[in-house]
Amino acid sequence: MSQQRQGSTPGDAGVVPAFPDLPEATIARLPEYLRALHHLAETGAETVSSEGLAAAAGVNSAKLRKDLSHLGSYGTRGVGYDVTLLIDQVEYILGLDKNRAVCLVGVGNLGHALAGYAGFASRGFRVVALFDADQGKVGDTVNGLVVRHIDELPQVAAEESIAIGVIATPPGSAQAVADVLVAAGVTSILNFAPGVLSVPPNVDVRKVDLAIELQILSFHEHRKASLTALPGGRSAPAGNQEAVGS
């Protein structure tokens, strides 16, 4: 099924297999597995069973095994998965061994928080530049980085080989910023501004919209309320996430 060659035994030097094409749903879960794996590694575990890792990541164990099987056979039957080996594999697949350069546009309320977020660096990303259009903010230092004017973006992006851009500007400016990023060669965008961005097909956009998340929760509140209010009176369950804590 997988057209890729799998390295035989650990110890095989950094030879990388052909790039497998993973299902999108699997890709979205790999980061969660990776986080759980790092946690396990810190506690000294050398191997994990699919059951254990699945619990730590909050998913079904069968799903986890199928996901991992897409990367190749990195488990040992009767034993489990080698934690360190699996971490390396997942990080390789996700391209995290490159320590990717990221730039942030819009150093306002939210941008300030993002610029100071330690979770970037610890998970394989380097924020290398901050941009804003407000001259009052240009020149400020945030978390050791100087805020530059957005007009400098193309030059800086080229110098630093920035492939990922984060948009934290007001919605009205988001499309314009996206256009600047795309023109500068950025091929991945994480957008915090509500609204739909229009970009060329070779550019990937992911959106984080806080209000949407809350509205989805609001819907479920509404649903739960209408259920308990109805004759049945059953407080019907609606499980969402469950797993063992640390």
Add this chain to the structure above:
Amino acid sequence: MSQQRQGSTPGDAGVVPAFPDLPEATIARLPEYLRALHHLAETGAETVSSEGLAAAAGVNSAKLRKDLSHLGSYGTRGVGYDVTLLIDQVEYILGLDKNRAVCLVGVGNLGHALAGYAGFASRGFRVVALFDADQGKVGDTVNGLVVRHIDELPQVAAEESIAIGVIATPPGSAQAVADVLVAAGVTSILNFAPGVLSVPPNVDVRKVDLAIELQILSFHEHRKASLTALPGGRSAPAGNQEAVGS
């Protein structure tokens, strides 16, 4: 993620139509439709075609029609959808007519930004309380709200009928905070801390993990790079989102 069905059909007249059980995928798109509808309403449009609304929301028109058909028939063939009517319907379904009370736990870097976010109020939510465990922060005023100690959460939650809680604490505290929220009667949680929360089945949890989003983008960067580098040399497209701008 998860949810459950159970669409009882109360034949007797409630104040409102029977609560439809919508596909989870549809629910996730309704907020985007709503945002697009509000935008249209501001520009003075009275009706929209499925094609027009779909473009504004960045989705396929057939998908949009099917989504809306689940709420009932609120369109007019040959004409389109009445913008105002549809806004009311979607807002009702999402439970946004309740102006839901939200509390925020963890007034740090990120919490500060969230507390000052205007996008909450404008989309049907009221941040009514801020909590932190750090005595150095308790008493501070952020965006007109006083930061309270987390020990006061149960009392405040009851007084204000808080059903939705937002967690913006470090990962190590997230589960403990979730437990406090659940004990206080909160039944929906939006979690910004990486990791899996364990909650009772009647509590809904949604997670926003910035690093995961970046890692997914990183994967696609990796994939795109390996494609262009390989013999085939085909720069295969990988569209993600696309739609016309405003």
Add this chain to the structure above:
DNA sequence: CGCGATTTGTGCACGCCTTCACAAGCGCCT
């Protein structure tokens, strides 16, 4: 009053994803 243009609502087929269930493989213990 009827007709054509337009747009909704949906039946249907297809593909992706999830989940079950189990054979194959591996290590350990006797």
Add this chain to the structure above:
DNA sequence: AGGCGCTTGTGAAGGCGTGCACAAATCGCG
């Protein structure tokens, strides 16, 4: 050496979501 228990990897089935294509419905106009 052999058997036994444990765990992976995967075939198969079922469910869900998507998108096409079209009949039904409505409006405007002659």
